[in-house]
Amino acid sequence: MPTALAKPKRRPKPQTLAELLKNLGGVRPSRIRMNPPPGRATEKDVIRIEAEENRLFELVDGVLVEKAMGTTESLLATRISQWILNDLDQRANDLGVVLGADGFLRLRPRLVRIPDVSFISWDQIPSGEFPTEPIASLFPDLAVEVLSDSNTPREIKRKLEEYFEAGCRLAWIVNPETRTADVYTAADQCTHLRSTQSLDGGDVLPGFKLPLKELFASTRRR
Numbered sequence: 428m429p430t431a432l433a434k435p436k437r438r439p440k441p442q443t444l445a446e447l448l449k450n451l452g453g454v455r456p457s458r459i460r461m462n463p464p465p466g467r468a469t470e471k472d473v474i475r476i477e478a479e480e481n482r483l484f485e486l487v488d489g490v491l492v493e494k495a496m497g498t499t500e501s502l503l504a505t506r507i508s509q510w511i512l513n514d515l516d517q518r519a520n521d522l523g524v525v526l527g528a529d530g531f532l533r534l535r536p537r538l539v540r541i542p543d544v545s546f547i548s549w550d551q552i553p554s555g556e557f558p559t560e561p562i563a564s565l566f567p568d569l570a571v572e573v574l575s576d577s578n579t580p581r582e583i584k585r586k587l588e589e590y591f592e593a594g595c596r597l598a599w600i601v602n603p604e605t606r607t608a609d610v611y612t613a614a615d616q617c618t619h620l621r622s623t624q625s626l627d628g629g630d631v632l633p634g635f636k637l638p639l640k641e642l643f644a645s646t647r648r649r
Contacts, residue, residue: 452582460491
């Protein structure tokens with residue numbers, strides 16, 4: 428099984444700001460923290476900023492990139508977490524744990540990502556005791572990203588590559604605007620789901636189903 432510190436895809440070292448933004452997936456410059464300077468940030472900066480400013484930054488090759496997430500995206504991510512937790516509670520065997528949109532994961536040195544929802548199998552933690560450090564060297568067996576306005580296709584593509592390089596087995600990219608979702612079983616293997624279809628847990632969460640119609644209905648009062 429790949430580990431949380433899997434060998435990364437080789438990327439060219441940026442020489443200009445334009446190249447840096449391109450490498451990061453074309454993210455908005457306003458999401459890049461300049462202090463510490465790009466390339467020199469560490470996990471300590473990620474932890475410090477979260478504690479002092481209550482802002483979430485991912486660490487990408489020593490660059491601090493603010494996590495993009497709006498109110499609606501947070502609501503949908505929370506509902507997905509609830510569905511997964513309810514499913515896990517109904518099972519006879521304890522498959523794993525669920526993290527929300529502030530769950531830092533070290534995929535490799537100098538790369539810390541924060542999926543909107545992460546399911547992590549106990550298979551990654553033979554001791555059966557979840558790590559206590561602020562940033563754990565774990566990967567999402569299932570990674571969920573709920574798209575925000577400031578997310579770019581290239582940014583999501585890079586995240587998918589990194590998730591699957593680390594050992595991820597399933598990823599859901601949820602689009603609130605179109606009320607659809609893309610399901611990935613590899614970074615280059617995608618199935619598009621219409622609003623009338625359901626998310627499926629596959630081999631990661633066998634038997635799990637979440638109708639997109641029910642998910643997006645959670646944005647309206649019952």
